[in-house]
Amino acid sequence: MSFYGTDWGSRLRYLVLAIIVTIGLAIASLFVGVSDVSLASLLSSSAEDRPMQVLLISRIPRTLAILLAGASMAIAGLVMQMVVRNRFVEPSTAGTTEAASLGFLVVTIFAPGWPLMAKMLVAAVFALAGTALFLRVLRAVPLRDVLLVPLVGIMLGGIIGSVTSFFAYRMGLNASLLAWSMGDFSGVIRGRYELLWIGLACCIIAYIAADRFTVAGMGRDFTTNLGLNHKHVMMLGLVIVSVVSAVVLVSVGSIPFLGLIIPNIVSLTVGDNMRRTVPWVAVGGAAFVMICDIIGRIVRFPYEIPISVVVGVVGSGIFLYLLLRTRRHAA
């Protein structure tokens, strides 16, 4: 069933190891970049000097943003997969991300002066509405094929996206739409990432409610039979997914397929009990985004490649593998 024993101790040991590796990556991330920040330069300079300032204003916020965004997007994907009961949904294959982006565009057009927090909330409301629309469309199909769900979701996302680009085009906001919807950590500095802590809060809520989601993943009748209100669990899950999508979109832009590949890879080895998988998914998401961002910073040094491009290549490759793999096993 899994690659390690069933006893609690060794399972914890692997998890701790994974966390240590992620922290190692995070520390490495602090020292990767154009401006020279090394241990020696930090020790030899005072707090007012350039290396220390770069570290405090840019590198530490960036690293934290990567960890938070990676973990919370992966968790959002996991929650969504449980609630919709489909392995291949995640915010970018269900219209959620695109709806959030439409919401952000609308608030930018009508209330450009609002604080970022308010804009984020509007984006979250749109994300929620988009996801609800997706579920409504799905309900029109009585016989659900596993693959039909992400297919419809991607197309719905495309339709919402075309509405967004239509208005962006009319308002002359195409360039800024492209700038904010493309996931990129290079613009993250102190004061521009703090919203992502809300994502962490969502992760913690997801962990607390993990058992409920696991039960909800077994179907409405089963959930009701166990005395849980299926509707409430659904709603909680969708709110978590929408808020996380909106927060990540507003602070760093969209990171495609992250919520799909990490939970799937984790479930291949750890199984589907959400109580057990949440820590793994969070750590895996954070480590994956961290690695991709470090690659993006190194490969074209001194320029950078945005995270969404790196994740796009790696993520769609892994998604293809997962798709073709499951079919071969099912056949």
Next chain:
Amino acid sequence: MLPDLSTQRGVLPIKLSRPALVLLVLSVLAVVSIVCFMTLGAKGSWSFVLSFRGKKLLGLILVAYAISISTVLFQTVTNNRILTPSIMGFDALYMLIKTGMVFFLGIGALVTVDPQLQFVFEVSVMVVFSLLLFRWLFLGEERSLHLLVLVGIVFGILFRSISNFMQRMLDPGAFNVLQDTMYASFSTTDPALLTISAVIVLVVSIFAFRIMHTFDVLTLGRAQAINLGVDYKRTVVVILTLVAILVSVSTALVGPITFFGLLVATLAHSLIGTSRHKYVLPAAALLAIVFLVGGQTVLERVFEFDTALSIIIEFLGGIVFIVLVLRRSAR
């Protein structure tokens, strides 16, 4: 066969079958939209207006023709009405080849090498790759339609991400040149490409015309076609080559438009009412001309915003696609 509409209603003095009637109406519409496109809102010297718009018109007609014919033929080969070359990621593949050429050969190749030679080279690579992709996806084990569509879409995303990645690796100057050649819109087609595209489309049409009689047999399915004496593999390879060439032509001229082919092919099939290719192919081509030329005229003259046509096509096409997929699964 279908009942003769003209005798039933007694409207027309000459006897016309439904397909012929549809073709007649579509031809009239196409001519009307072409005339409107050429003449509406013209100011100044007619010789200038006609030659200037003539080039644009030729571009639009070539694109309409290439997309509609390639889509119908692709649907014939894959034997379903939902898959289209652009949904399967073929036009993203073309963009990838173009980017890859600049990436590996340097921007000098794009500027110094004769554009017509370049085009021939790109098309040959495209043909080889699309044949490989097709062989792998369709001629191997039996796969479900949903899997194929999803795999195609994700392939498209993968190709786009890789080209995006390569573009980021280029130096900014080269990136700009490439960007200019790749993201042409309906209103700015490259005149250098028009002549060669027209020649290629003509040659492809002659080839297609010569094997036209096998198309109808292929729609019966692989086993039936072989049974009826069609050299299945050879015919499929020939048709796919034609499709790949047509997709390259249209993508080179205006860039990718995902759903246009699906839109016109679906409409052509439902208007004509039979799947005979001698009716469906011209109907699809005429519909495509009406949509592109007519749509462009309306947008340019009435609403005065030009490149948004592709956005509107994506919006409508996306909805048609979801409806088609859902209806198919509901059955």
